[in-house]
Amino acid sequence: MENTAKQNEALAGEQKFRRIFEDSMDGLILWNDEYQIVDINYSGERIFGLSKDRLFGKPLLDLFNSVEEKKQEIMNHIEQAMQIGKQCSTIVIEMIDGTVKHFDYSTKRRIVDGLNLTVIIDVTEKAKMQEQLRKSDRLNIVGELAAGIAHEIRNPMTALKGFIQLLKPSIKAEHSMYYDVITSELARIDSIINEFLILAKPQEIRYQEKDVCQIMRETVDLLSAQAVLYNVQFYTEYEDSLPFVYCEPNQLKKVFINLIKNAIEVMPSGGQITIMINKTEEQNIQICIQDEGMGIPKDKIIKLGEPFYTTKEKGTGLGLMVSYRIIEEHNGTIQVESEEGKGTLFKIMLPLNHYIKS
Structure with missing residues (x-):
């Protein structure tokens, strides 16, 4: 027993x-x-x-x-x-x-x-959350520094631009190239300051129901002249009768401008940019922007959108960083697919609903 x-x-x-x-x-x-x-x-x-x-x-x-x-x-x-x-x-x-x-x-x-x-x-989800927290910390630091930096740079910038304009009538023809270089570089500094200010202070945002295809058409028209200079052609395909998206149209246009300008600049010898917009089964509007550049290595894709990280020789990384933040505020996502030697695809997903993060 x-x-x-x-x-x-x-x-x-x-x-x-x-x-x-x-x-x-x-x-x-x-x-x-x-x-x-x-x-x-x-x-x-x-x-x-x-x-x-x-x-x-x-x-x-x-x-x-x-x-x-x-x-x-x-x-x-x-x-x-x-x-x-x-x-x-x-x-x-x-x-x-x-x-x-x-x-x-x-x-x-x-x-x-x-x-x-x-x-x-x-622990994949935990790792993703920790990475998001690290990115958030960096964004907060950039935001705190941005206002002070922008203010300190803008004051001497205003003086420089003013005196350069006063000197313009006295510049001789053989020195006109120097004047053009100075003014273009000052404009570049000014654009960087504007990127800082977007990060530094809340923007006045008015969400509206808008046609994403129309916003994209206006963006493509705006960048057509730059595309011609780079021998770049646009191929567009927009699905018919797409529902409107509740968005801030000027901010969306800023995202499209950033991504398309990047696509143009990575093809200095010319090529095609394919832009497609359609509705997905998950009730999202999908915007795809694909170039034929040299592509981005896998280890660098995950760093896109981080402060000051860029794959361009003269880039600051702020354009993509601002774009990621804007899409996040629209409850959307940006996904990047790339193959070295064959180009890069940016895929934006915008939800078809009226809930927007406060």
């Missing part, structure tokens, strides 16, 4: 462990001292997109066949865990579908005889 009671108690404990193992929100992997997978729970199967039947008895590193370059890093983690008993690490993996995932993982040696446990936690 006593043996039977002990057996029942052991069976109940095993079943309890099995329920905890299978129902855990984290990925759990059991493996032996030969680095062979003994068991994996449902969350682990979901993380790696592989079934338990396919993994049973296979080498532990088979879980990471899609990321060969990470195998040595993972092997180092396992070996350290086997030496000191426990090890914790973090890893970033690009999945098969192209998404980037962040994982915390820890390994405990010999949780029972001959078995080791690795716990994998998907």
Whole structure:
């Protein structure tokens, strides 16, 4: 009787462990001292997109066949865990579908005889939130500095522009080029100051129901002369009878100008800019602006929109930063897709509703 009671108690404990193992929100992997997978729970199967039947008895590193370059890093983690008993690490993996995932993982040696446990936690959302907080901190700092910087620069700028205008009648023909360079550079400084002021102080915003296609048409007309100078052609395709979007039209136009000017400037030898606007099944208006420039490396795409980060030799990064903020205030998103040597696609999503962030 006593043996039977002990057996029942052991069976109940095993079943309890099995329920905890299978129902855990984290990925759990059991493996032996030969680095062979003994068991994996449902969350682990979901993380790696592989079934338990396919993994049973296979080498532990088979879980990471899609990321060969990470195998040595993972092997180092396992070996350290086997030496000191426990090890914790973090890893970033690009999945098969192209998404980037962040994982915390820890390994405990010999949780029972001959078995080791690795716990994998998907912390992608946490990593995204931390990155957003870092960006927000940088934006706040820029906003605090912007007003003071703009004020200090604008005062001498006003004097410089005034005296340059007074000197214009006395400038000889052979020196006219110098005058043009000075005035164009002063205009460039002035545009940078304006970008600072947009970040530094709240703008008066009046949201209205507007036709996004019409705003885009006006933007393309405005930039047509610059496009001709760069030998750039526009190809536009707007879906018919699109619903109006509740927006601030001047701010949207500013975003379109920034993105299209960038597209023109990355094609100094000419090319085509494709602009498409359509409605999606998710009740968004989608605006796509695609160039045929040299493209942007993957490691640089994620930095776009950060203060002072730019891929242009003479850029400040403020134009894209302001554009991201404007679209965010419209409850929209900007996504960037790029392939080196083939160009870049900016995809703006604007929701078809009347709720706007205050």
